[in-house]
Amino acid sequence: MRIALFATCIVDAMYPNTARATVSILERLGHEVIFPAGQACCGQMHVNSGYFKEALPVVANHVKAFEAEEYDAAVAPSGSCVASVKHQHPMVARRCGDAGLEARADAVGHKTYELSQLLVDVLGVTDAAAQLGSYFPHRITYHPSCHGMRLLRLGDRQLDLLRTVRGIEVAELPEAEQCCGFGGTFSMKNADVSSAMLADKTANICGTGADLCSGGDASCLMHIGGGLSRQGSGVTTMHFAEILASTFENPAAVTGDVRLTTGRTAR
């Protein structure tokens, strides 16, 4: 398959290893990955903050960038951004009175998958160790991000993939389905409530005795990781793509603090 990678703005700028891991996994499976150069962001921050007018050019750019290339499926290592592409883009176009863009956004959204969706539902990956050579000898726990869980109904796809990684130990996270409190600009506009939610999430994570908390959304992981770092917990976060990309020969580096993005790449 020819697969178009939607890196998402936060992964592109802050967590490039997550995108490189995504490329690595897909190429390992024998697929061709392309990176539509015009892409930038899904616009979710603008939409969820009520700035529809400002969101429109961001949405239009995404649609244009992913129309410009030929591919079989687009993939992003984020449940939230994919949910935005699928559900919010047509809504923004409609609200701004652009019926043409609405139809085009629908078409792009139709071809866009979250990474675990693509791996499990389309590419038939059920055993990461056998099919991807994934090796990660650490005790982890896992936070299912809200939008993947409730907007995309990902279920246990990410967690099931993680469980099949060689050497991994997965500790169950109590109250896993509770939001971590990120919510985009919510974390700033309602910083006190957000911090209270985060405190409960990080306490639950630390209680599992895991080395790190994995998940499928870099933004939630940045939030959780930022809290774990501030508390000096020594527990870190890592996107599940990086764990799947980690091999015996090329293991992903785990630092004991906020993710060092200069560390060894998973590739």
Next chain:
Amino acid sequence: MSGTFLGMPSLPVFGIGNLHEHEPFPKAAHRELGNTQLRANLGHATRTIRDKRLAVVSELPDWEELREAGRAIKESVMARLPELLVQFEANFTARGGVIHWARDAGEANAIVASLIRGQGADEVVKVKSMATQEIGLNEYLEAEGIAAFETDLAELIVQLDHDKPSHILVPAIHKNRSQVRDIFLREMEGVDPDLTNEPARLAAAARAHLRRKFLSAKVAVSGANFALADSGTLAVVESEGNGRMCLTLPETLITVMGVEKLLPAWEDLEVFMQLLPRSSTGERMNPYTSLWTGVTPDDGPQNVHLVLLDNGRSAALADEMGRSALHCIRCSACMNVCPVYERTGGHAYGSTYPGPIGAILSPLLTGITAEENSSLPYASSLCGACYDACPVKINIPDILVHLRGEDVDSKRGKNRRKMALPSQMDLGMKAASWALSSGKNLGLVEKALPLGRLAAGPDKKITRLPGIAAGWTQSRDIPAPPGQSFRQWWDKEHQAPAAPADATDSGRAATAEPGTEEKP
């Protein structure tokens, strides 16, 4: 005003009464978060009721179909509201009831007070009701010299404590039983001074107190959960039986109900009587369901009135994106699953309607620009737990986002009454819109990533940011940005003259050996 008023008012008539946030939500939340007793009570209570709900919902194999049926019935009610109201009025009137139409809280309060005075009464017993909380009826009657006695146990506790409800189903959720005992000892006439905090003894004390009122009151005031258009029947669903006392003992019964409570027909109750108890108290069926149709000669109240209340509902109905908020059956499932409500409690929302539904319903009823209600749609991380729990499938997260858009637009000067200066958020969003609407622009911005690394310093983390971003760093660090963005890495990898040899190998097998990926 009585007589028939139908159709949309020419201008939106917004709701007034107890529907307003008087200070911005973040400020109110900050104060409530500091109340550790409140947080402990709320955490315990919402968790218990959440688990109960989940248990009784998951035992129904057709729960999702029921939710869909509930949504569809409500949607058709909203589409046919004028017609159904006329049908209801005709049937209710034919059975001896009297209908009064109230545009807003002021009209509704005046109608109720004049009806009570018409009976020569100066006190009433009340069935727990959200509509009368919304219009501030108790306060209005007090000012008119009429005493209103709440008979729902939790409402009684709140009233005796001169407090406000903080949850629509369990109004005293913010108080534990020791606090309740203290309130009874302090405020209840003739209470046993040796009262303990045992639930049974607290209930007995309340029963003795209320029994005196039931037997003496000539007028009762209630709300209604449902009104059936095809027969003119009203319904109240409750747990304690105190509502039944009020609905049957006094001579005069005055009900205040929002116009959106209508259902087309009796058979629709089948759906809602399954949805409501399971979603609200986590019970398969509630203990008391009272239904009445006008006057039954020599049995129960002989003067039966209904005040049909708009108070902003027509305005909400006119909002295409927001109107489904009127589907709400006041079950409170959304607040019990909401991580924000669980931590702040109901008072932080200002309005009679707290939690996720309140965050959309209050600004829809009052208009987004009313007082501080514009802060309510932001009181959510958009986690979506409320939408999943809602028995009539109100897409609360989408409506929250819609109302945020209304708020932003109203401050842009689209609403020309007030031209506000662009806020820090406005400026940031504009700049981000430029940066994020082209790959080139984002690439340019990413050239500045090394600056962020510099700011992060040797610890490789940023611990303090200025302005609105200070909210982030109050409890979280930000990692040092990477040396190069993904885009920069990709470009370097793919600009080499030896371009990928086989760019059209889309049919390659998906079973390559691990670790054998080619270098691009």
